[in-house]
Amino acid sequence: MNGIIILFSSRPYWLEARKHDGRGSQSRLLKASLNIFASKANLVQRRSANYHPSIWNHELIESLSTPYQYELYGNRSEELKEETRKLLASTNESCERLKLIDLVQRLGVAYHFEEEIKEALNLHLKDVMINRDLHATALQFRLLREHGHSIRSVIARPKIFLTYSYWTNLCGSYMVEARWFSRGYTPTVKEYLENGWISVGGPAAIVHAYLLQLQGCNLTNISLDCLKHGSDLIYWSSIITRLADDLGTSTDEIKRGDVAKTIQCYMNEKCVSEEEARDHIKWLISNSWKEVNEINIKQKTNNLPKSMVKMCLNMARTAQCLFQHGDGIGTSIGVTRDRLLATSSSLNFSSPKFIQLYKTRILLSSRPYNWLEARKHGGCGHRSRLLRASLNIFASKANLVKRRSANYHPSIWNHELIESLSTPYQYELYGNRSEELKEETRKLLASTNESCERLKLIDLVQRLGVAYHFEEEIKEALNLHLKDVMINRDLHATALQFRLLREHGHSIRSDVFDKFRDRDGRFSDNIKGDIAGVLSLYEASFLGIQGENVLEEARSFSTKHLKKLSGNNKLEISEIVSEQVQQSLEIPLHWRMPRVEALNFINLYTTDHGDDHNSLVLLELAKLDYNLVQSIHQQELKELSRWWSQLGFKENLSFSRDRLMENYLWAMGINFEPQFSKYRIGLTKFVCILTAIDDMYDVYGSPDELELFTNAVKSWDVRAMEDLPDYMKICYFAMFNFANALAFDVLNHHGLNVMSEIRTEWTNLCGSYMVEARWFSRGYTPTVKEYLENSWITVGGPAAIVHAYLLQLQGCNLTNNSLDCLKLGSDLIYWSSIITRLADDLGTSTDEIKRGDVAKIIQCYMNEEGVSEEEARDRIKGLIGNSWKKVNEIKIKKNNDLPKSMVKMCLNMARTAQCLFQHGDGIGTSIGVTRDRLVSLILKAVPIK
Incomplete structure (x- = not known):
């Protein structure tokens, strides 16, 4: 599969969430693929690189510190920059000005004075010095060319284009090398470099670096075109990176058993010694730099931004630095270690921890990046595929679809307020x-x-x-x-x-x-x-x-x-x-x-406790524990607020509810205890993404758009996103990335592939949303039976429980038996979801019908039985009571093999729903009881005498 999909081998769902044709439908049997990661004797003979472990552990990195903070030294820094700025402006003699620019650059502070340096070099461009001073002439030539000016003075260049399949090409190039190794084949130099410039990861690194660097800027199609225009520059800088890598690493890699590198390819092809081969590769590096230099001085006609040119040049420079004295990544106990120590000057080298770590073997695991699609692996002449329409994700378009609006009030909890949360109880x-x-x-x-x-x-x-x-x-x-x-x-x-x-x-x-x-x-x-x-x-x-x-x-x-x-x-x-x-x-x-x-x-x-010692102990414990747990909740919300701000839903999906704090109540309601911090953060993210998609189906999306989105989710393919309108692409990407990140986390820590469970949850959820959207577009009021058969899924209960269960078990021993509980607990999930749906409808239906939404359970019952709203509400309250009896029955069954954690989550989800919707819509309109609850639960500590 192309693109940035994190693809996990499938595992069918747990419950299959019953199809939408009735609660009685049987879920499909778990497929044989459940055993994907089951323990088996592996008879494949594996090689080992025997890399030494890293000396830079998490605790050491966390301990990094320095007294030099911007808060303390920022003013002095500004004073020095201003003095330097004046010095650059006042230096009029040409040669001295060049020396000053060179000095500023080499001292690593030129980025503060880019405009001043640009103006100074423009003077030299207009009036190139004609004199016999070799140093001044050479310095002027180097500086002007470094900055892309065309002052006057053998490998084919392929054309490459950006595509979303860069990961495919990277792994494809790795596969080419693996096949060569398994066949014992030594490629020609031409074959090797046609593949090796991609396998070094250079194209991938530049695309990722470029996109990451532009995160805070105005990213447009023109910005992305630079990747295409800069294809030659990316190619040659990747060639330099590959050749430098091979010069430094090939000896060790060949010893441990790896595919032939450029050195061995050249030796085999030309029948020369290793020394001669190395000399030839150094010559190739030099020639590649000439190609880079030529592109650099044409950057204005190439329309290449300076940032991209800088990245490509610095990638090549970094490679030559890292591999100058050997394998600076695989074997990083020499020069690389010393360089890291020099840049991490805040380390206490005399501490016992550091001395102990210093004596151990070390490794900084790595391999240069991966990115650009850059042609297929059949040879230099092959053209890469064009950039797909999916690059237009955030392109601005006039939207002529008539949209409804729920007119949700903006959030009353802004980022600054959440960041300011604090408590003395730590x-x-x-x-x-x-x-x-x-x-x-x-x-x-x-x-x-x-x-x-x-x-x-x-x-x-x-x-x-x-x-x-x-x-x-x-x-x-x-x-x-x-x-x-x-x-x-x-x-x-x-x-x-x-x-x-x-x-x-x-x-x-x-x-x-x-x-x-x-x-x-x-x-x-x-x-x-x-x-x-x-x-x-x-x-x-x-x-x-x-x-x-x-x-x-x-x-x-x-x-x-x-x-x-x-x-x-x-x-x-x-x-x-x-x-x-x-x-x-x-x-x-x-x-x-x-x-x-x-x-x-x-x-x-x-207000009414005994004065005995035991009562005082219990009360103090309760208050102190409440405040200590609250301090953890505050920290979680700060982390979530940063995530929510970066996600950009508030700016890009203005039709949706901005309800981070309120959504956190769901996670806290299901599990408030301090040990479930990771679970609460994960589930809050899930609820926030679900809320946006729910609002998209309820009020904003057109029927045709919603059909496209539903099919895209069903296909679970990032390429399906290309046909979606821009706002839907944002929703789809957020859902897709969150789901893949959770599946990867479980796979990484437990060896279980849960992608199918997660995928099926989202597929069923969006499918049930689509059923409601079709009802609304047709003006259809379903029967109570029809409504409940679909709406126990649309309320998000099954999806929430699956995600909550997987998130809660992250620190436990998660096995296939753990996942079987999702199937065994299907009735419990169903009835707790029914309670959640009914409580939601009692609290929200009045407002939702006013703004234009599908009929809720109250309207369905009124239409079917011909009764008043009050009678319908009483009937729904009776249904809630009966559903709780079902939940109670499942809980006390003697042959109940459900883990207590799952039972607790299902019950607490229903309880949280009844709390949030007890006095109305506690999420959509959250300025009343919900606000007061958040203040007492999150902001205010319980007083302790």
């Missing part, structure tokens, strides 16, 4: 105190023997948001309750035990509540006065599954009496209980986003 300062408090809590959990008190302590630790520190201790404590379920008349203890055991996946029977029912099967009025018990019964009822009538009755009974309680101001109940009742009636504990609940309960517990 692990370096408070880590020891945190460990002390955790140890005290651990002892408290171990020493609490009375059953009811142990349950209350576990519940308290969970609701304060610190249970992740004590998973083993909580597991052991609950196992005791599992073996000996309490039989007593304490409603609060019974309900609490039931809820905690079910929350942790244990299948405790619901008939434990029968003792609180009368002969008619109704809950007894005798328990109405037990406020804590009724509240606990209410929370336990949301852990029910289908067919558990006793829990349905428990919910009805407890809801009725809690509503009476909340409206009766005469009852004397504690502030914390009163507040808990209000919150629970609004949204039950089982459905709440964990991080929001932790902050909420910390605030409640602060």
Whole structure:
């Protein structure tokens, strides 16, 4: 495949995300390609270059420092530059002016004075010195030619053109060499150089360097044409790079077993000694420099920018520097090391770490780059393919398609605000105190023997948001309750035990509540006065599954009496209980986003906690841990903000929601714990890209454009991008690069190819978006069944879980068995996605219908059943409750082989959705409750006395 595709051998999907023709459709079986990276005995005999390891490890590089910072020395630097500028302007004598320019250049500071030097050399160009001073004449000649002026005084030049297949040509040239080696063939010098100027990586290096250098500039087709116009310059500088490389490396490479280099090719062809061959190659280098010089002085007529000329010349110069004394890359313990040390003068050479590293073997792995397509490998005369239309990615065009607009408000969280996030609570300062408090809590959990008190302590630790520190201790404590379920008349203890055991996946029977029912099967009025018990019964009822009538009755009974309680101001109940009742009636504990609940309960517990030592320890731990985790979240958002700014969606996709902070809430909601930092960063990127594509389908793209995009995603080929409009190319590239980067990360660290899983997720997601776009363009209102069969995918749930699962397992031992969990968990993913979809529709449908969007579940139900919006909303809330029963049932199944991490992610995704859309569209319109939540979750630390 051509272009910049990172292609991984395919692996079919996990769930196949059910096709769009119904939830009952069976997903395809996992194909045999799953075993691509399975462990096998490899019988291929491998060579080894025996490169020594690098002495420059990550810690050493991270320790680099210097006292010379622009903040401290910037003013002095400007003063010196100004003095030099005056010196250049005031030097009138021609010879002295030339010497000064040469001195400034050789001291490495000429880039500060480019205009001054240009003006000075223009004087010499108008009035070339005629004198007998050899030094002045030669200096003038060299400086003028170095700067591309035409002062007057054998290898064929091929024409090459830029194409997106430069990686193909680079690897193709490597393959040519591999075939030569396997056949024991020594090519002619001509054959070798026709291939070797590409395999050295010079063309690839120049294209990448040129594009990278222009990142901050106005990149246009004219800019890219320079690569074509500069093809001869790229060719000759690559020839110099190849020849210099061969002079320095061929001896070592031939010893370890490599294809013949220029030296061996010339020796074989001409039957001469190695010394004669080396002399000939030095002559070739000299002649190649003449070609470069000729192009350089014609740069104005060639329309070559100085930056490109400079890059090509400096690549050749760097090659001659690196290989001047041998292989300066493969064997870098001599001159290369000394040069690196000289440029890294901030190293403490006397430190024990450095001395230890210095004594080890070293390597700076490398090989020059790769880029330009530069003709196929059949010979000098072959023409390379033309630059495809995909180079016009960002070209400005008049767009005559009538566009809708969602009129989303701009983000209220700009880059500068996010970069300014800070907190005094850092692990370096408070880590020891945190460990002390955790140890005290651990002892408290171990020493609490009375059953009811142990349950209350576990519940308290969970609701304060610190249970992740004590998973083993909580597991052991609950196992005791599992073996000996309490039989007593304490409603609060019974309900609490039931809820905690079910929350942790244990299948405790619901008939434990029968003792609180009368002969008619109704809950007894005798328990109405037990406020804590009724509240606990209410929370336990949301852990029910289908067919558990006793829990349905428990919910009805407890809801009725809690509503009476909340409206009766005469009852004397504690502030914390009163507040808990209000919150629970609004949204039950089982459905709440964990991080929001932790902050909420910390605030409640602060106002109504005991004065005993244990309560104070738990409260301090909860507050300190909350603040320490918040400091990590702030750092993640700073990194994400830099990524988001560089991505350019805000500027180039103005139709889309700019919601970095809000999208981060999804990642935090699913896993807030500090060890999942890489996961949160990755998932936030995924959600940001998904949001832009969602908005493209919902409001901006025309039907024809959306069909093109859907097909491009389905083909998963970067070449399909050529037919897309410019704004779609940006979306496609972002999606494509993110997906490939994640697949590469998994492959690199775990040896598993997950490209097929990721690709299928995006294909199914965009396919389901397209279904909705067709409905909208036809004015069609689907049935509830049709809508849900498609929309559980459009909400992004399956794609989010797959990405989240892969990202979360990056630090774990990821195997094929790990990936099987995605298939085994398909029902759990489905039902948690249904909850996410229904919660989304309840919160967003009013605004989305106003701005012109496909009918949501509410409108589908109203149209199908002929009911009011209020009745439809009540029905959807019932569907959410039933979907939670399905989730609960999957969680407590005895034969459930799903990892807890996956179960937790699915539940927390549904909880986060209910949190974000509880009071409306918490993403599209994020200036109300969402803003306040972000302030409390990210900006404000919890006060600690």
